[in-house]
Amino acid sequence: MKVVIMGCGRVGARLAGLLDIEGHNVAILDTDAYSFRRLPPDFGGTALVGNGTDEESLKKAGIEEADVFVSLTQGDNRNVMAAQIAKYIFNVPKVVCRIYDPLRRELYNSLGLEAFSPTTIFAQMLKEKLEG
């Protein structure tokens, strides 16, 4: 499948690497070319400098043919905006987005965005570890 990832931080780069190894067609976007150092050396996908909230950059990354879009930048609002553009403007079938703020995640989940909050997930995991 064709995957577009926005944000080449630790998580974005790692996800891109994993999907690439499995043979998926991966395009990853970041506003800073220096971030692409995090990609594995044998990464076979496309790395593009560009802003994921900009329609032109998204088109260049192939959003129009994408099956999946994932937004993973440091900014919750940027992730939300990019995910909504992918879902409602480009009609990407599967859109996933990271929202650190648990309350904001809850709201956007109820508005139909598939969003994950690492804050909630990690805190829960830690709690279970500490109790177990």
Place this chain on the structure above:
Amino acid sequence: MYIIIIGGGKVGYYLGRALLDEGHEILVVEKDPNRNEFICGELGSVCIRGDGCEVATLTEVGTGRADMFIAVTGDDEDNLVACQVAKHKFNVPRTIARISNPQNETIFKKLGIDVTVSSTNIILENIEEEVPTHPLTHLLTIKDKGLEIVEVKIPPDSTTIGKPVKELSLPPETVLSLIIRKQRKPIVPTADTILQAEDQIIAATTPESEEALRTALRGS
């Protein structure tokens, strides 16, 4: 009216001041402690420190009873999220977002923001009006219909001077509404109206047909 303003920069501050003068109840939400202190010093206790995209902050400032919600931070995505939270979580009847990237205008509309104000576009339009040789000036945009009202000046060397309106190859969805002539009353053009040098023509058209309209009126 109770109006909440997100972002206490220059726009937020002057907007707050103007709305206060008009007798509205306002509240500015600003992250930066220095700006916060400045606004409270100038306008009274109408500014609180916080993130205007956070549900907790918006609950605290009573967004549920706000009549209007205006997001004027410098970041388009922050303005979008703040307005969406206000609209969907607190059912604020009217949300207004400032946008910097003119491309975001259509995106914001599709994502449910009631009104967008593009500072970049406004500045561009004002500058265009001040450049006298500019062939086409935007006067007004009718957003929901995708139409715009523009003004085209006919220069003295234009090849269309002396031709009647019916002979011009006007693009589709374009209507000539008014011709303003030197020293004379404005006239509503008919098919037989003859173009004259220095005519100012007011027309309704679409953004796509702008170029074709300009060529039709001024010759190539």
